[in-house]
Amino acid sequence: MTDSHITQDGTGNPVAPEGTRTAADVVTPELITRLTRGVVGSGTAVSHTPFTGEVLASALPESTPEDVATAFENARAAQRAWAATPVRRRAAVLLRFHDLLLSRQPEILDLIQLETGKTRLHAQEEVQGVAIVARHYGRKAPAYLRPKGHLGAVPTLTKVTELRQPRGVVGLIAPWNYPLQLSVGDAIPAFVAGNAVVMKPDTETALSALWARELMVEAGLPAGVWQIVIGDGPVVGPAVVEGADYVSFTGSTRTGREVARAAAARLVGCSLELGGKNAMLVLHDADLDRAVDGAVRGSFASAGQLCISMERLYVHESIADTFLERFAARTKAMRLGTALAYGAEMGSLVSERQLETVTRHVDEAVAKGATVLAGGRPRPDIGPYFYEPTILDGVESPMAVCTEETFGPVVSVYRFGDEDEAIVRANATAYGLNASVWTKDARRGRAIAARLRAGTVNLNESYAAAFGSVASPMGGMGDSGLGRRHGSEGILRFTEPQTVAQQRLMPLGPAFGMTDEKYADFMTRSLRALKALRLR
Structure with a gap:
């Protein structure tokens, strides 16, 4: 590992020094025994x-x-x-x-x-x-x-606690x-x-x-x-x-x-x-520089091996050419590397299996007519499982990369004419994990977010804003899963709710010499009174 270096994609020129530690320095027999x-x-x-x-x-x-x-x-x-x-x-x-x-x-x-x-x-x-x-x-x-108290069957007479x-x-x-x-x-x-x-x-x-x-x-x-x-x-x-x-x-x-x-x-x-096949929507009034940076982070963080990363990018046709030119230039300039140090912008895929999936998706798309705007090839000169961050244009639904989760540094771009069209296309997937909307109009952005079928939606951010807001639930709809992590749902899923109800003074049944008919009449009048008092 000490002979490798961080390279600038497309040039092969070293731009940052390698870290001095090797795998053998970090993972010692003593560490394994201890852990x-x-x-x-x-x-x-x-x-x-x-x-x-x-x-x-x-x-x-x-x-x-x-x-x-x-x-x-x-x-x-x-x-x-x-x-x-x-x-x-x-x-x-x-x-x-x-x-x-x-x-x-x-x-x-x-x-x-x-x-x-x-x-x-x-x-x-x-x-x-x-x-x-x-x-x-x-x-x-x-x-x-x-413990939480709740209104009992009979107010005052029934005390209820949820454990x-x-x-x-x-x-x-x-x-x-x-x-x-x-x-x-x-x-x-x-x-x-x-x-x-x-x-x-x-x-x-x-x-x-x-x-x-x-x-x-x-x-x-x-x-x-x-x-x-x-x-x-x-x-x-x-x-x-x-x-x-x-x-x-x-x-x-x-x-x-x-x-x-x-x-x-x-x-x-x-x-x-x-899984997820997450969509990023760039509206006509988006801040292009911020949106480009967000697309880079959202698509290529952890080499795209992130369930909530962006794999589909929808850009309004009025800004598409300018946006894609900047996005492609930024992607081509990304620094790839293996250093145990800060400086690289993207690392490796995790295995040969992931590399094979990414390569298959890109090669099939190109063979069927897609255009590579950036990347599109493995980089064995850096490491055995490195693949360049890749942008594909002209992707159509028969291509695997269009509908299947790639889970790698590959994003497909699509142009749209109006926002309703973009929402329909973003929702046209069995998955529903994460989405991203970029616009200067926060009100419109929130309205669009509410129409997206995704467990989390980020405005002017790709994934970190929602994922890092741990007081709120995070999870997926559809084929993206069940349940939520974070917030109250993230902890209460690990508990069983138990209701303890204590009845006081009189039972919930005929008492004090009441006949069944008198008890039924008493309860009927009580229920009507409770509704009139707006008790829940």
Whole structure:
């Protein structure tokens, strides 16, 4: 890795020095031994770094279904005492974790980069996201979980309290593309709600999750409350679903359907964040410079391996030529690289499989008549899975890139004449995860956002504004999933609501010598009075 350099796309000229650390400097045998202490596994798994394709960790404990069952036993044993811990003490763990994460972020930035191939800035976005989530639930969890009083069947005589009980042990299956954000970031509300977690990270990015677990234990989480199991998805994933009291899954729509069916068969709940074919709408009055920068970030962050990234770009025909000229120039100038340092603008795809998908989508589109405005080729001179950030024009519906999720640094551009047309075309997909609208007229932008079929819509931003606003729910419609992370829904999904109703003075039935007829008449008059008093 030390012989590679950051290059400017299209020129091959070095523009920034390589970081001095190598994979061997960061991922040492001592680190692996430390991070995997207590992980249940009877086999050995191997991970690789996308920067070179070489082995990154060669001694990860691989779990069998029997090992997963043991992890659930350990988690259940630890969960009982954790659930009995006052919620403010559980929340305090999150706030200590927040501080530890920010003070020790260089360690996790190296691991995220080495495991995913993304740039340091995009890795740092994960740190930002997790810190925001930890702070939010560290401050707000007691309010989200506090007992709530409700109007009873008979005012004054019936006292009703809603309690929030932890589900027990949550099975969390995390993907490879955001190994910190989508592992500990999703586990945080489960923990503070009083649950234990059995997590299956992707094997290729398990070190980031293991590092986060070590830091959370240092912050005060009992070690048994967070169990991590490592192994192939088809082997370990079903075992996690089989043992869980609730399942949280982030990944492909195809696998998400399998998870949903398995959870439903056991009558346990699940939340699923799945794929997306997200649309960005650039209206005629958009600030073009801001919109171009937003398109670059939205399309090529983490090399496009982001569920909420932009893959379809709709531009008003009156500004399309000017916008695309600037967008293409900006894209061609992006710096690609492998340095464990700030400076590169885009990193690598994660694997040969992702590279094959991206290459197939682009090559097929070009063969069927699409035009490449920027990029369009792999860059093995930088790393085995690098692909240039790519803009395609002239894409039509028979092309796979038009309707299928590419999950890579590829965006297709389309022109539109009026806003109604753009909205219809943006909604013409089975997915509904994220969208983006660019206009100087905030009022019109909000009106358009309300008509888009997407769980989150960003105005004059691509994805970060909605995703970073963690007091509000985030998730997808349609084939993009079920349930929401963040906000009240993000924590209450990990709880079972329990209603405790106390009846006082008289029963809800004939009393004081009433006949059935007199009781029925009394209740009828009472119900009419309650409606007249506008009680709910």
